[in-house]
Amino acid sequence: MSSIATTQAAAIERDTPSAYVSEQLWPIRGQLILMLVALAIGGWMGVAQALERIGISLETLTGLESYYQGLSIHGVTLALVFTFAFGNVIAALISIRGYQRPLASTMLLQGSFWFLAAGLGLGAIILLMNEATVLFTFYTPMEANPLFYLAAVFLVVSTWLLLANLVMTYRRWRADNPTERIPLPSFLALTTYIMWGLASLGLAVEVLFFVLPWSLGIVDHTDPQLNRILFWFSGHAIVYFWLLPAYISWYMFIPRQVGGRLFSDGLTRLTFILFLLFSIPTGLHHQYTDPGISAAMKAIHLVLTFVIFFPSLITAFSVMAALENGGRKAGGKGLFGWIFALPWSNPSVNAQLLSMLVFTLGGATGLINASYTVNLVVHNTAFVPGHFHLTVGTAVALTIIGVCYWLVPFLSGKKLFQPRLALIQGWLWAIGVLIFARGQISGGLEAMPRRTAIGEAAYELPGWDLSNALTAIGGSMMGISGALFFIVMIGTLFFSKERTEVTDLPLTDKPLHGPQESWEILDRVGLWTMVAVVLIIFAYLPTLISYLPAAFDSPAVKVW
Amino acid sequence: MLLSGLGAILVSVVGAGTMLPTPAGRVPPEEVRQTPPFDNPGVREIEPGKYEAVIVAQIWAFVPNEIRVPAGSEVTFKVASADVVHGFFIENTQVNAMIIPGQITEVKQTFDEPGEYLLICHEYCGIGHHNMWGRVVVE
C-alpha cells in the first residue's frame, strides 16, 4: 500500500469520519483487480473469436480445444465475473460514501471478495480444462462438470452477500436517521441489489434444485424447457444488473465530472424503482421461439418489456440535462455548443460520453429483438451479439473502463498513467465496436447464425464475407483498445507517480431538484420490493401453471 | 411511439398471420425415433398444395436435411430433438424456432418463390454445431 494511499485514506477518514476502513477497502480493491483479470481473459477470447471469422483458427491462436471453449470462457468471464465484480465494487463504495459510514458487516464484504475469487478461480480452471464447454447459458441437457455450476453459484453468492450487507447497512442507518431521505447514492445501490436479489432466484432455483443434482447424477433426467424458463427469469434482469451500475456512474459521477448538476433527485429514484419493478417480469422475450410456452404469455411479456424501456428513456433525458447544464456552465453556446464545451479531454468523461452515444444503437436493436414477431427475423442470428456488444459491450464495459480512469487512481493513490493513451483507447473502442456491430447486425439480417464457428462452417451465404471482415476489423480494434486500457492500468498501478492531492469520489452534490421535492413514497423500498414480487408472480405464475406438468425426460449429453 | 410499435406488431400477427411457435405436444428425446410421426421422418403431401415435413434434429444433423416441395406449397414443419437443444432456422422465411428436447415444435411456412433456402441449426449444440445444416428446395 503506497504512502499516499494511506494518507488519502486518513484524509478521507478526516472528512467522513470512520467511513472508509482498511478492512473494508481491501476487499473492494481486490474485487477490482479480479474484475480486471476477468476482462483480460475474456477480452483476449473475444479477439480470437473475431479473427476466427476470417479463417484464423481460434484453437491455433489460443491453444484451446475448440472455438466453443473460447466462447464459453468469453461469456463466463465477461458476463458473470467482470460485471458482478464492478457491481460489487461500486455499490459498496457508493453506499459507504452515501451513508457516511462503513458497511454494516466487514465479514460479509470480505466474503463477497472470497466468493468472487473462488468463482473466478474454479470457473477458470474448469473451463480451461475443457470440462464446461456449454457457453454461459449452459442450456440443459448439455451437461458440464458439476464444479462449473458450483463456480456459478459462488459468483452469485458473492452478490448476495453484498445485498445482505447493503440491507443491513440501510437498516442501521435508518435506525439512526428515522425521518431522513435515504441518501441518493445509497438508494441507487440498494435498489439495484434488491432487484438482482429477486432476479437471481430463477438461476438459483434452476441450478440448486435441478441442474446441480442432475449433473451430480442424483437424478437422471431433467426438463430443458423448464430450466430455460428459470434461466431467462434471471436472464433478462441480469442485463439490468449489468447496466444499472453504469447508470449509477452516469447519474452520480458524470454530472460532477462535467461541472453540471443532476437534474432531479426524485426522477432518479423513480427510474431505479421502475427498474426494480419491471426488470424481472420480461424474461419470456428471450423465449419467443420456444415451443413449450404459449403465445399469450409471450405477448404479456412483450408489453412489460416495452414498459422497461421507459426508465432508460428517462435516464437519457436526465443525463443529457446534466450534460447540457455542465456544458453551458463551461461556456458552450447555442443549440449544440454545449456538447463541444464538455470536458472531452478527461479520459473518464470521454469514454462514458462515447459509450452513451453508442448505446442509442444498442437500445434500438434491443427494441427490435423484443418486438414479438419481429424477433423471428433476428432470433439466434448474429444480430443478437451485434446488439449486445453495443449495450453490455460498450454502454457497460466502456463506462466501467471510464470509471476505472478515476477509480483506480483514487483507490491506489497513484496518478493516471498517460491520459492521452486513455483518450485514444476510448475512441478506438467506440469506433471499433460500431464497425464490429455493423458486421454482426448485417450478417444476422442475412441469416448468419450466432454462437457458431462461422470460419469453419459447412455452409455460407454471399453477404457473409463482408460481415466477417467488418467483425474481424472491429473486433481487432476493440482488442487493441483493450490492450491500451491495460497499459494505462498497469502503468498507473506500478509505474506512475503518487498523487499529491487528496480527492473524494466525484459525487454529484446538489441536484437541480432536490430530495425534499420528490415523493417520499419512493423511499419505501420494502413496499416497492413487494410490488415487484407481485408483478413477478403476475408474469410468471401463469407461465409456470400453463407449462406444468414438467417433462423430466432428458438425460445428460456431452457434446464436445 | 411505443404504442405504434405495439400496433404494428398486432398488424403483423392478425393481418399477416405471422405466428410465434406455440405448444404442439411433447415427446421424450429418448423415444423420439420410435414415436410417430418421428419414427418415419420425411416430406409428405397431405392435401394438394399442403405438405408436412417431419424432421428429427440430432447431433449434428437434421434428418432428413433436404426438403423438396413445389412452389406455392404450404409446409408444416414438425421437428423434435433426440438429444439437446437445437435451432431451426430457414433463411428468408418466418421459420425461426427452438427445438427443445421433450417438446414438439410445429411451424408453418408458405413457399411462394422457387429457390433454395438454407436451413441452419442456430443454437449451440456441440462441437459439430457449425456443420448442422440442410436446405429447402422449392421447385
Added chain:
Amino acid sequence: MSRQLLAVLLAGFALLLVFGYSALIMPSSDPRPVPTDTPGPAAPGPGDDDGAGRAIWEAQCASCHTIDGTTGIGPTWQGLFGSEVPLDDGSTVVADEEYIIESIREPNAKVHEGYQPIMPAFPQLTDEEIDSLIQFIQTLDG
C-alpha cells in the same frame, strides 16, 4: 482537446453511427435459383447400387466425416475400409465390417488416435442401413 479536433472526431463518429444504423436497413436477398447439380446435403451419386449408403452418409455422417481425404471432426472415410486404424491407446485395428458396426453402435469403444471421443451413437440406424453404409465405404478407395 481542441475544438476543431473534437469537431472532426465527433463528425466522423456521427458518420460511423449512421453507418451502424444503416445495417438495419438491409435489402433482403432473394432466394437463390434452384441448382441443377450442386452437391447438396443429400444428393444421391454414383458408386453404390441405389445410393442408400451415400444418402445416409450425407444425411447423418457428413457433418464430421469427409469422403475426400480432408480432415474433419472425425476421421475421413477415404481409403478407410481394410486399412490399419491407429487407436488412442497405441494399438491398431483393421477397419473391417465388425469395426465399422462397432463404431456406429458403440463409438467410444475404440477411438481413432488424434481424435476426440465425441462421436454419438446412432441407435436409429437399422442393420440394413449399416450394411448400405459399409457398402458405400467400400467404394471409397484411398
